Amino acid sequence: MKTILTGDRPTGRLHLGHYFGSLQNRVKMQYDYDTFILIADVQALTDNYDNPEKVRNNVKELAIDYLSAGIDPKHSHIYIQSLIPEVAELTVYYSNLVTVSRLYRNPTTKHEVGQKEHLFGSDGEGITYGFLGYPVSQAADITALDGDIVPVGEDQLPHIEQAREIVRKFNNIYGDTFKEPEAVLSKNTRIKGLDGNEKMSKSLGNAIYISDEPEVISKKVMSATTDPNKIKKDDPANPDVCMVYYYHKLFENENLDTICSECKKGERGCVACKKELASIISEYLAPIREKRKYYEEHPEEVERILKEGTEAARNRAKEVMKRVRKNMKLDYFE
Ligand code: TRP
Numbered sequence: 322m323k324t325i326l327t328g329d330r331p332t333g334r335l336h337l338g339h340y341f342g343s344l345q346n347r348v349k350m351q352y353d354y355d356t357f358i359l360i361a362d363v364q365a366l367t368d369n370y371d372n373p374e375k376v377r378n379n380v381k382e383l384a385i386d387y388l389s390a391g392i393d394p395k396h397s398h399i400y401i402q403s404l405i406p407e408v409a410e411l412t413v414y415y416s417n418l419v420t421v422s423r424l425y426r427n428p429t430t431k432h433e434v435g436q437k438e439h440l441f442g443s444d445g446e447g448i449t450y451g452f453l454g455y456p457v458s459q460a461a462d463i464t465a466l467d468g469d470i471v472p473v474g475e476d477q478l479p480h481i482e483q484a485r486e487i488v489r490k491f492n493n494i495y496g497d498t499f500k501e502p503e504a505v506l507s508k509n510t511r512i513k514g515l516d517g518n519e520k521m522s523k524s525l526g527n528a529i530y531i532s533d534e535p536e537v538i539s540k541k542v543m544s545a546t547t548d549p550n551k552i553k554k555d556d557p558a559n560p561d562v563c564m565v566y567y568y569h570k571l572f573e574n575e576n577l578d579t580i581c582s583e584c585k586k587g588e589r590g591c592v593a594c595k596k597e598l599a600s601i602i603s604e605y606l607a608p609i610r611e612k613r614k615y616y617e618e619h620p621e622e623v624e625r626i627l628k629e630g631t632e633a634a635r636n637r638a639k640e641v642m643k644r645v646r647k648n649m650k651l652d653y654f655e
């Protein structure tokens with residue numbers, strides 16, 4: 322059976338961008354693959370090294386988000402990255418196979434550095450070795466567990482490509498050791514924010530979280546960007562520039578055609594349209610909120626799931642590293 326290896330940084334709750342971008346895919350795929358989902362606390366520290374408390378708290382939150390969204394611990398192992406020291410070891414070996422200039426060219430890290438002036442300076446001059454190199458440790462995350470398939474959002478593609486390059490180089494030098502992992506994107510690769518921004522993101526403040534309560538969802542939807550040319554309730558408008566319509570589409574509203582034609586004819590007020598959307602989203606997320614409540618009330622169960630998941634991941638990584646050390650001629654006393 323092929324292995325899925327994927328995960329997220331524990332830096333905040335998951336939102337609809339995560340859900341439609343990859344989480345939903347992971348939930349569907351977990352039954353057909355050996356699934357490992359990592360909580361990337363080491364990677365989260367690369368740009369939160371000064372805030373270990375935040376990373377620590379979000380490990381539990383992320384685990385609960387996964388479980389509430391339908392990651393089933395009977396089918397998937399959820400594990401904590403820092404508890405797999407083999408990954409740190411493999412990262413060191415990989416670091417010889419990647420040039421610094423190649424890492425500087427990674428568009429995703431480049432973009433992130435631009436958003437983190439407070440940490441890395443306005444021109445990125447202050448970038449750390451750890452942050453620049455996190456795609457190398459991500460390659461180790463994937464390959465240390467023999468990951469074949471990596472369901473992720475579009476922004477992660479450069480990292481998977483980097484991992485594939487490392488694998489090719491490693492196999493060339495040390496002999497056939499790893500398979501090249503493959504990224505899997507979902508149908509909706511990137512989800513727009515409530516404000517119309519191309520990307521839903523916590524830092525842009527335009528996100529609906531999968532754990533949001535109905536009142537919060539309602540308030541957020543009311544603030545969503547609509548056609549700016551529509552001033553009065555019965556002005557005709559263009560649904561194609563309206564975020565409310567965009568989300569009606571995303572949530573596969575059955576009356577999409579009616580909404581579209583009413584909107585174009587000025588027969589649909591934005592307030593009513595938003596109210597309808599808010600209740601669709603609330604209802605859609607209701608089972609997730611319910612499961613979250615359960616796990617919040619049973620922290621010992623979450624802890625057990627994480628412990629067991631981590632143990633399974635560690636066992637797998639130990640086996641893989643035996644192969645690596647042998648091929649790298651580091652198997653001294655074996
Ligand atoms: N880079 C991913 C993110 O920012 C998290 C991550 C770390 C990851 N290691 C991974 C994703 C391995 C897939 C596979 O969310």
